[in-house]
Amino acid sequence: DAKTTQPNSMExxxxxxxxxxxxxxxxxxTDYIHWYRQLPSQGPExxxxxxxxxxxxxxxxxxxxxxxxxxxxxxxxxTLRDAAVYYCILRVGGSQGNLIFGKGTKLSVKP
Amino acid sequence: xxxxxxxPKYLFRKEGQNVxxxxxxxxxxxxxxxxxxxxGQGLRLIYYSQIVNDFQKGDIAEGYSVSREKxxxxxxxxxxxxxxxxxxxxxxxxxxxAGGYTEAFFGQGTRLTVV
Numbered sequence: 001d002a003k004t005t006q007p008n009s010m011e012x013x014x015x016x017x018x019x020x021x022x023x024x025x026x027x028x029x030t031d032y033i034h035w036y037r038q039l040p041s042q043g044p045e046x047x048x049x050x051x052x053x054x055x056x057x058x059x060x061x062x063x064x065x066x067x068x069x070x071x072x073x074x075x076x077x078x079t080l081r082d083a084a085v086y087y088c089i090l091r092v093g094g095s096q097g098n099l100i101f102g103k104g105t106k107l108s109v110k111p
Numbered sequence: 112x113x114x115x116x117x118x119p120k121y122l123f124r125k126e127g128q129n130v131x132x133x134x135x136x137x138x139x140x141x142x143x144x145x146x147x148x149x150x151g152q153g154l155r156l157i158y159y160s161q162i163v164n165d166f167q168k169g170d171i172a173e174g175y176s177v178s179r180e181k182x183x184x185x186x187x188x189x190x191x192x193x194x195x196x197x198x199x200x201x202x203x204x205x206x207x208x209a210g211g212y213t214e215a216f217f218g219q220g221t222r223l224t225v226v
Contacts (some may be wrong), residue, residue: 034214043117043201043217044154087153098144098169099203099215101153 004088009106012078020073020105022088027068032091034099035062035073037084044087044101047073083109113138117202117218124189124196124225132187132221134202143185144203144215147171154201160185189223197225 005023012018024033032051036044048055048062050071055062061074075082087104115136124130134143142161146154156169160179174193179185185204189196199222205215 036215041199041220041222043203043220044215046214046216049214098156098159099154100156101146103151103153 004090004102006086006088006102006105008103009108011108011110012075012082014080014109014111015077018075018078018082018107018109020075020086020088020107021070022072023070024088024090025069027090028092030092033062033064033068033071034089034091035060036087036089036099036101037082038087038104039084047086049091078107078109080109080111083107115202115204115216115218117200117221119221120219122221122223124223126225127191129188129190130223132189132200132202132223134185134187134218136183136185136204136216138204138206138216139182140204140206140216141182142205142207143179144205145169145175145177145185145187146201146203148199148201148220157187157200196223198223 032049034049035047037047038044048057048060050062063072085104085106087101089099118133144159145157148154155171157175158169158177160166163179163182166177166179176188199220201220202218203215
């Protein structure tokens with residue numbers, strides 16, 4: 001399974017945008033880029049996913065590099081409720097598509 | 112409301128005992144998964160199932176067993192052979208689409224403690 005690399009932690013101020021980076025230099029053509037986040041003592045929550053083009057939804061935006069070797073999750077205005085561990089995961093398309101989790105990025109949001 | 116339900120939320124087990132964790136989903140999802148999470152760590156895959164009556168080992172299957180007799184249910188048994196079972200256990204489900212499996216939905220987890 002292709003691996004991802006994320007910073008261990010990041011800090012943000014409330015109401016400001018947050019850019020969470022992810023490197024996936026060994027990504028293959030059929031791998032989808034998924035992002036999940038996890039609050040303490042809860043199950044992970046789906047945030048967004050994409051293949052090649054940038055994606056937007058009500059929670060966030062996903063910017064994918066042209067060579068697909070990196071991506072960035074963008075939270076447009078961080079709130080205190082966005083403080084969580086964010087996981088960037090590669091999911092194989094057309095296959096069993098198991099989600100292989102790393103340690104993620106712990107995002108802290110300051111009021 | 113559709114969703115995925117794990118029970119119980121907290122579970123205590125004596126050493127040497129088997130214990131079964133429940134996972135039920137009413138999302139009509141094909142695939143179901145079990146993960147284990149230790150403090151400060153990411154999730155590790157224990158078992159997964161893509162279809163009824165079929166399941167596959169994940170990265171850390173030793174000491175665990177599962178069954179998939181119904182599409183909506185995927186119970187996990189933690190056996191006495193699991194040497195360090197104290198952990199947070201998460202169940203997930205996912206649906207197949209033309210592009211492969213889409214987003215996964217997770218339960219709220221079961222925290223198992225061996226006493």
